[in-house]
Amino acid sequence: MSHLFELKLTEVVQALSNKEISSRELTQAYLDRIDKLEPELNVFITLDPDNALAQANFADIKRQEDPEETFLLGVPIAIKDVLAVKGLRATAGSKILESFIPPYDATVVERLRKAGMVIIGKTNTDEFAMGSSTENSAYGVTHNPWDTSRVPGGSSGGSAAAVAAQMTPIALGTDTGGSVRQPASFCGVTGLKPTYGRVSRYGLIAYGSSLDSVGVLGQDVEDVALIYNLINGRDTRDATSSQNPKDEINLNGNRTLQNVRVGVPDEYFRKGLQSEVETAVRDAIQTLETLGAEIHIIQLPHTQYAVPVYYLIAPAEASANLARFDGLRYGPRVDGGNLRDTYTQTRGQLFGRETKRRIMLGTYALSAGYQDAYYGKAQKVRTLIQGDFEKAFEKVDLIAAPVAPTTAFEIGAHQGDPLSMYLEDIYTLPANLAGVPGIAFPVGFDSRRLPIGMQLIGAHFKEQILMSVAHSYQSATDWHTKKPIL
Amino acid sequence: MTLTQELVEHIAELARLDLSDKEMTRYRQQLSAILEYFEALQAIDTDNISPTSGMQEGSSMLRPDDTIDGLGIDDVLSNAPDIHGRQFRVPPIFN
Numbered sequence: 001m002s003h004l005f006e007l008k009l010t011e012v013v014q015a016l017s018n019k020e021i022s023s024r025e026l027t028q029a030y031l032d033r034i035d036k037l038e039p040e041l042n043v044f045i046t047l048d049p050d051n052a053l054a055q056a057n058f059a060d061i062k063r064q065e066d067p068e069e070t071f072l073l074g075v076p077i078a079i080k081d082v083l084a085v086k087g088l089r090a091t092a093g094s095k096i097l098e099s100f101i102p103p104y105d106a107t108v109v110e111r112l113r114k115a116g117m118v119i120i121g122k123t124n125t126d127e128f129a130m131g132s133s134t135e136n137s138a139y140g141v142t143h144n145p146w147d148t149s150r151v152p153g154g155s156s157g158g159s160a161a162a163v164a165a166q167m168t169p170i171a172l173g174t175d176t177g178g179s180v181r182q183p184a185s186f187c188g189v190t191g192l193k194p195t196y197g198r199v200s201r202y203g204l205i206a207y208g209s210s211l212d213s214v215g216v217l218g219q220d221v222e223d224v225a226l227i228y229n230l231i232n233g234r235d236t237r238d239a240t241s242s243q244n245p246k247d248e249i250n251l252n253g254n255r256t257l258q259n260v261r262v263g264v265p266d267e268y269f270r271k272g273l274q275s276e277v278e279t280a281v282r283d284a285i286q287t288l289e290t291l292g293a294e295i296h297i298i299q300l301p302h303t304q305y306a307v308p309v310y311y312l313i314a315p316a317e318a319s320a321n322l323a324r325f326d327g328l329r330y331g332p333r334v335d336g337g338n339l340r341d342t343y344t345q346t347r348g349q350l351f352g353r354e355t356k357r358r359i360m361l362g363t364y365a366l367s368a369g370y371q372d373a374y375y376g377k378a379q380k381v382r383t384l385i386q387g388d389f390e391k392a393f394e395k396v397d398l399i400a401a402p403v404a405p406t407t408a409f410e411i412g413a414h415q416g417d418p419l420s421m422y423l424e425d426i427y428t429l430p431a432n433l434a435g436v437p438g439i440a441f442p443v444g445f446d447s448r449r450l451p452i453g454m455q456l457i458g459a460h461f462k463e464q465i466l467m468s469v470a471h472s473y474q475s476a477t478d479w480h481t482k483k484p485i486l
Numbered sequence: 487m488t489l490t491q492e493l494v495e496h497i498a499e500l501a502r503l504d505l506s507d508k509e510m511t512r513y514r515q516q517l518s519a520i521l522e523y524f525e526a527l528q529a530i531d532t533d534n535i536s537p538t539s540g541m542q543e544g545s546s547m548l549r550p551d552d553t554i555d556g557l558g559i560d561d562v563l564s565n566a567p568d569i570h571g572r573q574f575r576v577p578p579i580f581n
Contacts, residue, residue, distance in 0.1 A: 103561035196541040210540045236549050240541060308524035319501060326502070328576050330565035339579045341504070348504030356503055360494075360513050361520065363501040377527050379537030384530070386538060419520050435541040 004029035009169045009223035013071050016063070023063075023074025027056035027118055030076050034120070034167045037486060040148060043162045045081045045139045046089045047121040052076065055118040062116065072230065073116035078168040080159050081122035082129050083214070084203040085109050088119070092205045093127040093137040093155075096331045096350035106203020107238065108172060108214050108231045115230055120168060123158030127352045128322065129179055129207045131155050132424055133414070136354040141411055144186060145484040146450055150408040153183030159217045160187040165486055170218045170227055176208045177310050178403070178428025180215035181440035185403035185453025188442045190470070190480060191217045192224045195461050196435035197242035199228075200235035206321040208314035209240075211432045220480045221441065221471040225249040228463070244461055255472045257291040260465070262456075263298035263396035268427055274406045280444030280452040281402045284473065288400065291472055296396050300388040305381050306429040311422050312365045312378035313433075319362030322355070357418060386434045393459040398466055400456055402427055403440045407450035427455070437463050439470050442479040451482075487525065488518045 004026055007015060015021045031049050038044060059074030079085060082092045084102035086109075091097045105113065112119070126136035134142040134157030142157045144150040145165040152161040156173030160183035163171050173180040175193035184191025192215050199214040206212060214231065218224040233246035264285060269278060289295050327333035327346030334349050336342040351359070365374035392399060404424060414421040431438040436457055443454040458466040474480050494514045498505050505513070559572050568575040 100565050103557055103564055210538075239547055241547075243547065302530075305527060305530065308527050311520065312524065323502075327567065328574055329562075331567070333567035335577065336504075337577065339577045340502075342577045343502045344504035347502055351503070356505070356509070357513060357516065359501050359503065360497050361517060364489075364493075364497050364517065364521075367497065367500060373528070374521075374524070376537060377530075377532065379539060380532035380535040381527055381530055382538040383535050384532070418516055419523055422520070 005033045005166045007169065008219045009075070009226060012075055012169050013226070016074055017071060023056040023059040023118060024053065026074070027052050027076050027120065030120060030168055037165050037167060041143045041145060041161055041165060042140050043123060043142050043158045043165065043167060044078070044121045045091055045093070045124050045158070048088055048119065051088070052118050052120045059116050059118065070115045072226070074118060076118045076120045076168055077112060077227070078120055078123050078159060078162045078171040079109065080156050080171070080173045081125050082174055082205045083109060083172060084205070085119055085122065088122065090122065090205065091139065092129070093125040093139060094350070094352065094355065095138045096325050096346070098138070099332060100330050102203070104203065107200035107235045109203065111231050123156070123162055123171060125158055126155035127355045128205065128318065129155040129174055129176055130318065130354050130358055132178070132182055132421055134158060135411065136352055138352055144408045145486060146188065147408065147448065150410050150450070151186065153186030153404070153408060155179040156217065157183045160184050160189055160191065163187070163189045163217050163219060164484060166483070170216065170223055172227070173215050173217050174204060175213050175215045175432065176211045177314060177432050178425050180217060181428050181438055181453070181455050182404050182425070184217055184440040186408040186451065188451030188482060188484070189217055190220050190224050190439065190441040191215060192228055192463070192467070193431065193438045194228065194232060194463060195242070195437045197240050198232050198244070198247065198437070198461070198463070200238040200241050202235055202237040208317040209321060210317060211314055220474050221439070221467050222251060225251055225467055242461070247463055249464055249467050251468060251471045253468060255291070255475050257288060257293035257469060257472055260293045260469060261296060261396040262288055262293045263296050263392050263399045265298050265300045265303065265392070265399060265401055267300050267303035268401040272405045273402060274446070276446040277402050277406065277452050281400070281454045284443035284454045285400050287473060287476060288469065291476060293469070298392050298396060298399065300392060300430065302381065302384045302388050303426070303430060306385060306433060307422055307426055309378045309381045309385065309433060310425070310429040311361065312374050313382065315358040315362030316365045316375050317362070319359045319366065322359055325351070354418070382433050385430055389430070389434045389436055389459070398456050398458045398462070398469060400454060403453040403455045404428070407446045407448070407452055431457050436460055437466055439466050441470055441474065442482070444479060487522050489514055489521070
């Protein structure tokens with residue numbers, strides 16, 4: 001090993017516990033790496049170097065005092081800027097929160113802190129997590145570490161790029177319609193979107209409340225599992241938090257895939273899919289078969305409706321969730337003279353283009369005279385999409401599919417044509433609409449040497465099999481070990 | 487389908503968004519195109535399908551009715567653009 005930042009999470013944990021390195025040295029190594037790459041990549045919205053080093057020093061002292069301390073003590077982590085970290089600015093990628101300092105920790109952050117993890121900064125995101133490219137951030141676009149003229153995906157593009165560029169060993173993201181899985185795919189890292197309700201949403205700045213889930217991005221499944229094991233589990237402060245017992249992923253089991261039934265949905269391999277993506281994903285499915293899995297062709301007939309259903313339901317929920325940003329309790333205020341004009345001018349001037357577009361779309365879908373035809377209809381078709389998955393999971397244990405129709409696209413490619421951008425989300429939206437878990441990981445490169453991802457989708461609360469199978473794949477291949485040249 | 491100018495203005499009013507004429511025009515065009523694409527949903531027979539409104543398992547969850555300390559007043563006010571003593575100060579509601 002030539003540089004500390006080249007360690008992956010499990011190696012970091014090992015080196016810290018063997019006292020080969022200190023948390024201070026490690027944290028400093030990442031901060032130096034960030035210093036070097038940040039001007040080119042624009043990954044972080046807010047960095048917290050002094051506090052991070054203080055947390056690292058504290059962790060080193062704690063480890064001296066009690067060598068049996070938790071194994072994640074002193075390990076750095078980056079957090080998507082839609083999650084509240086007490087005392088550290090949270091913008092959600094928006095100007096309307098440019099000065100917001102959360103007075104409390106999100107539940108997931110509380111759990112990271114309890115384990116002694118070091119929070120190094122807040123990563124870039126599309127405004128309020130609305131987007132698939134980080135181009136909708138008020139703090140500038142993040143550049144893909146594999147090709148800086150391209151987007152990193154989104155909305156957790158900052159977290160995905162941070163892991164790919166080794167500016168952090170691990171990061172938290174959120175996934176409402178693919179926002180962990182798609183950037184993971186574009187940046188060649190591993191990203192988990194857990195089952196809806198598995199991880200608390202308390203302290204997450206809400207976008208689409210029936211869809212939002214907090215996920216993890218890391219270099220491989222092993223790394224992601226360590227943090228998922230830490231953050232999942234019931235939280236009484238989130239009314240939709242699952243009553244299921246806390247999940248504990250174990251990846252030490254048998255790596256052959258005997259008796260694992262993998263479904264390949266016809267609908268995910270139709271027109272619009274880049275041929276190199278199709279080839280890489282089919283090769284990966286072939287690898288799963290070689291490892292012992294049974295491959296079944298399945299149907300998810302309502303897939304084509306996922307885009308309209310999602311882009312009615314998520315904006316509808318967003319239009320209600322974002323009503324709280326009114327210039328009265330937090331954020332800057334544009335003084336309109338009276339209350340009404342203060343509301344409309346604050347919101348009109350400080351929300352970005354895509355956010356306003358989705359608020360307009362959602363408000364329309366919920367407005368008198370149109371609610372039944374749009375929001376109501378979308379809710380019913382959502383039931384049909386869930387039904388597709390229920391039927392599929394009677395026959396197979398998990399589903400293998402592409403994450404996105406293409407590899408990372410060029411910055412500006414979809415500018416001025418929001419619908420074409422929405423259509424890019426076709427393969428990731430259904431899992432959110434059904435509330436099921438998914439994991440994306442690298443399975444190859446296209447001719448431009450841009451990473452290609454595949455996702456596995458499981459039934460509700462089946463994270464274990466999802467991650468076991470992804471781990472088997474990574475034990476047999478080395479795509480996840482490839483790094484961009486920076 | 488094309489949304490009328492009046493309807494777009496009405497939506498902006500409901501959403502409490504002050505939009506420029508240019509924004510109105512842009513959103514009118516874009517939302518019209520998006521909604522036209524979404525018309526595909528109307529072809530699906532959903533007569534006997536119940537809507538999905540949330541992802542909760544089973545019925546609503548209950549918790550013990552314990553007292554939990556919320557944020558202190560200083561914390562709550564710490565991000566406000568304008569305060570008066572221990573209160574948020576807002577612009578006049580009536581002239």
